[in-house]
Amino acid sequence: MIYKTVIGLEVHVELKTKSKMFCGCSADYFGKKPNAHTCPVCLGLPGALPVPNKTAIDWCIMIGLALNCKIANFSKFDRKNYFYPDLPKGYQISQYDQPFCQKGVIALSNGKKIGITRVHMEEDTAKLTHQGDDSLIDFNRSGVPLVEIVTEPDFETAKEVVEYLKKLQQIVRYLGVSNADMEEGNMRLEPNISLRELKTQNSKLKSELPNYKVEVKNINSFRFVEKAIEYEIKRQTEILNVGKTPVQETRGWNEDKQKTVSQRIKEEANDYRYFPEPDIPPIRLSEFQISNFKSQMPELPDLKLVRFTKNYGLPRYDAEILTREKELSNYFEEAVRAGKTFEVNAKQITNVIINKKIDIENIMPAELIKCIVISKKINILDNKKLSEIINKVINENPKAVNDYKTGKVQAIGFLLGKAKQHFPKGDANQIKIALEMKLK
Amino acid sequence: MELNQLTIKNAKGGLKAKKFSSVELTKACLEQIKKHNRELNAFITITEEDALEQAKKADNLASQGQAWETKPLLGIPIALKDLFSTKGMKTTAASNVLKDYVPEYDATVVKKLKDAGAIILGKLNHDAWGHGASGENSDFGPTKNPWNKEYVPGGSSSGSAVSVASDMCIAATGTDTGGSSRQPASFCNIVGLKPTYGRVSRYGIISMASSLDSIGHITKTVEDSALFLNVTAGKDANDATTSSKPVPDYLKDLKKGIRGLKLGISRKDLENVDDEVKKPFLFAEKQLKDLGAEIIDINLKYSDYAIACYYIIQPSEVSSNLARYDGVRFGSVRQNFGEEAKRRIMLGTFTLSAGYYDAYYRKAMQVRTLIKQDFENAFKQVDAIISPVSPTLPWKLGEKINDPLKMYLSDILTVTANLAGIPGLSVPIGFSKGLPVGMQILGQQFSEAKLFQIGHAYEQTTEWHKMKPIL
Secondary structure (H helix, E strand, C coil), rough: CCEEEEEEEEEECCCCECCCCCCECCCCCCCCCCCCCCCCCCCCCCCCCCCCCEEEEEEEHHHHHHCCCCCEECCCCEEEECCCCHHHHHHEEEEECCCCEECCCCCCCCCCCCEEEEEEEEEEECCEEEEEEEEEEEEECCCCCEEEEEECCCEEEEHHHHHHHHHHHHHHHHHHHHHHHHCCCCEEEEEEEEEEECCCCCCCCCCCCCCCCCEEECCHHHHHHHHHHHHHHHHHHHHHHCCCCCCCEEEEEEEECCCEEEEEEEECCCCCCCCCCCCCCCCEECCCHHHHHCCCCCCCCCCCCCCCHHHHHHCCCHHHHCCHHHHHHHHHHHHHHHHHCCCCHHHHHHHHHHHCCCCCCCHHHHHHHHHHHCCCCCCCCHHHHHHHHHHHHHHHHHHHHHHHHHCCCCHHHHHHHHHHHHHHCCCCHHHHHHHHHHHH | CHHHHHHHHHHHHHHHCCCCCHHHHHHHHHHHHHHHHHCCCCCECCCHHHHHHHHHHHHHHCCCHHHHHCCCCCCCCEEEECCCCCCCCCCCCCCHCCCCCCCCCHHHHHHHHHHCCCCEEEEECCCCCHHHCCCCCCCCCCCCCCCCCCCCCCCCCHHHHHHHCCCCCCCCEECCCCCCHHHHHHHHCEEEEEEHHHHHCCCEECCCCCCEEEEEEEECCCHHHHHHHHHHHHCCCCCCCCCCCCCCCCCCCCEEEEEEECCECCCCHCCCCCCCHHHCCCHHHHHHHHHHCEECCCCCCCCCCCCCHHHHHHHHHHHHEEEECCCCCCCCCCHHCHHHHHHHHHHHHHCCCCCCHHHHHHHHHHHHHHHHHHHHHHHHHHCEEECCCCCCCCCCCCCCCCHHHHHHHHHCCCCCHHHHHCCCCEEEEEEEECCEEEEEECCCCCHHHHHHHHHHHHHHHCCHHHHCEEE
C-alpha cells in the first residue's frame, strides 16, 4: 500500500513584550520566583478586567503580514471556556472566528507553498508543577501574550515541517517579537499527522483528508519534531497495513523511549462554548492603519537574501549564512559600509566573516575592516591550516608543552616562535590564541 | 430632622458650615443601622470602627478648609453593595461561595469614592451575584422593605435601596444589569441611577453579565445622584469598555427646567403594567406636561422580545463569569452556589453550547441590535422616554420565589436599557396601597445630564421623595 503523509501545524509563539497580554505585570517569567509577577487580572480575582496590550496586537499583525496574511478590518477577542487549574478565570481569552490575520502563505525552498490558515492572539496559561501528591501553580506565565499560527495540512515530510519551523523562527526573530526559543518554551508546536492512502502513485494530492488525525505534543526541539513525525509515519503505516484505522488522539513525544505515547483520546470535539469577550471592545483597523503596518515592516530574511545576492554579488550559499540571523546580516552591511573607504569589498568581508567565524559581539565592524586591511599585509590565517601546524609544533616539542602545562607560562614564547616559522607573515596574536586554546 | 436623614447636599452644607461634624453624622448613621438592621437586614458587613476613624480624619481635613475642592464627598457616610471589591474588607457577593473572601484591591469606583472623602459604613446585602429582583436570593437572608416589612424591597441592590430609604446611610452604590438599581429604588421610594454602559468603571466590581453590567447608585434626591456621578464617572485604564468621552458637570444643567422637552411614552408597553402602577404613572405624565414638557407616543417595536433576549445573553455571560469560582484559589467549593446561580449557570452553558449557539446566543445578539436601533430611532423624535420601572407593586416576601419565570418578568420594563446600553434614572412618583411606585426616565447614551434635569424638575414639584417610612 502507498500512503501520502498529511501534516498540519499549530505553532504557539510567546511574545517578548514588556508586560502581559491583559495587565501591566512583567511578561518575563523564565526562571523568576513563582507568583512574583501577578496581579488581580492575571490571577483572575473577582472583578478584575482585561485590558489588551496594544504592542502585542501590533506584533501579532506583523507576524501575520510576514506570513502574507490578510489583516482583518474587524477583529475581536473571544472566550474559550474550559476548566483547568492553570486557567484562573475558567476561560482563556483567545480569538475564534475573527482572528487578526487569515489566509497567508509561505514558500519552502523546493518552491512548495504552505498555506497559513490563521494567525491569532491569545493568552498563556499558568504553569503547573507536580511534586509527589501536590500540584503547584505558578501564575507568572498566566496572561503572557501568545500568537498561534495554524497552517493548512500541506506538509508531506518531516523535512518540510522542520524547514517551515526554522523559517518561522527566523521570521519572528527578525521581527524582534519573540525569542522563539523551543527549549525555553517560547515556541511550541503541535503537528497533526495522518496518512492518506493513494490508489496509484499519481493520485491527486488534493483529495479528501483522512478520517482521523493524531496530534503530537511535548516537542521541544527541531530534532524531536523530525523524530516524532518519522515515528508516527511508521506507526500509522503499520496500523493501516493491517486494515485498521489509527485512533484519533493526542500523543506525546517521549525522548527516552524514542517514541510517541498516547496522552489523551478525544472521543468527541471539546465544546469550548466560544462567545465574544464582552470585556474587550472589538478592534477595527482601517486600510490606512494596515498599510501603515506594512510600510513599517522590517526587511524579512527571504527578501534580504535576494538583495544580498543581487547587490553584493554573493553566492546564494554565502547570502543564506549571512541572513540567517538579523544581527549578523546587519553586522555584515555595516562592515560593507565601513569597508568602502578602505577598498575592502563585500566578498572579502563575507569570506572573513564566514571562514574565520568572527565573534560579532566583540569585534566591531570597523575593527573587522581594520583587521582585513592589516591582514592584506599580515595574512589572516586559515583556521584549518593553522590548526595542523599547531598540532605539529605541540607534538614535536613535548618538553615546552609540559613546562607550559606545569605552570611555566613563558614556555609559550618558544612554541609561538616555532609556529611562526611556518607563517612568517602571519598574525602573531592569532597564532598565540590558537596555541593557548589547544593547550587548555 | 435627624442627621442621618440628610441628603448629600444638605449634609455637605452642614459639614461646611460646621453645624455638625462628620463623626456626628457617621454616628447618627451607625445608630440607625444598629436600631434597624437586625429587622431590615440591609447590611452584610458593618465597619463601625473604621468608619469612625475615617470620619475623624475627614473632620481634620475639613478644618483645614480647601479640601472641599478636591473631595466633594468629604465626610459623607455611604455604603457599598457587596459586589464592590474593598481592599482588606470582606466582599461576599452575598454568596456562601465568597463568604470569607477578602479582596487584595479596591474597585476603581471604591477608590474614587474614598479619594472623594466618602466614609464607608459597610457592605450591603443583595441577591447573590446580583441575580434576582427581590433581594431574596441572598445567602445572608432577605432584606425587608421598610415601607412594609412583609414585602420585598426589590433587587438585586436590595440593601442599597433599603439602607438609603431607611436613612442608615446618606447614599449607596448599586449595580444595574437588568434593573437592579432602578427597580429597588422604585420599590423603596428613592432615586436610582443606571448610567450609560461604559460611563462608570466596572473594574473590581464582581461581574454578573459583562456586556450588561452598569455601575449605579442610590440616593435620596436627583441632585444627589448627579453629585455622586460626578465622582464615579470617567475613563478607567483598567476597564477597556469605559468611554473616553469627557465627563460633564452633572450639576450644571440640573435646574434648567423641562419646558419644550419632548418626552416619549410607549403606550403598548403600558399594557403589561398593573393599574396600581399605571395610575400614578399617568398622573406623573400629567405633571410633566404641566411643567411644559411635550408628550409624544413612540413605538418600540422590539420591546416584546427584550426579556427573552435578556434571559439568553445574561445567563450566557453569567455562566462564564462564574467559572472562576472553582474553590481552587479562593472562596469555598462550588456546592455553595445557590439555586438561582446554578439555574443561570445551566441556562447559560446550554445556550452557548455547540449546536445551540446560533439558535440562542447569536439570535439574541441580533435582537439586541434591533432593540438598540429601536431606541436610536425613538431618540430622533424625543429627548427622553418615560415609563414605570416595574409592572407591579412590590410583592410579598416568598410570593414569587418558587416561580423564577414570574420573577424574571418583573424586569420587563428595565432590561431594555441594559440591552441598549443607555442610561436610566428611577424617581419616586407616589404610592399605591401604601407601597412606593417609581418612574424611569431613559435617554440616549451619555445623556445622564438631561435625565437629571428632567428628574430634578419633576422632583421639585412633588413631595414624594420627602416621604419617610415609619420603621
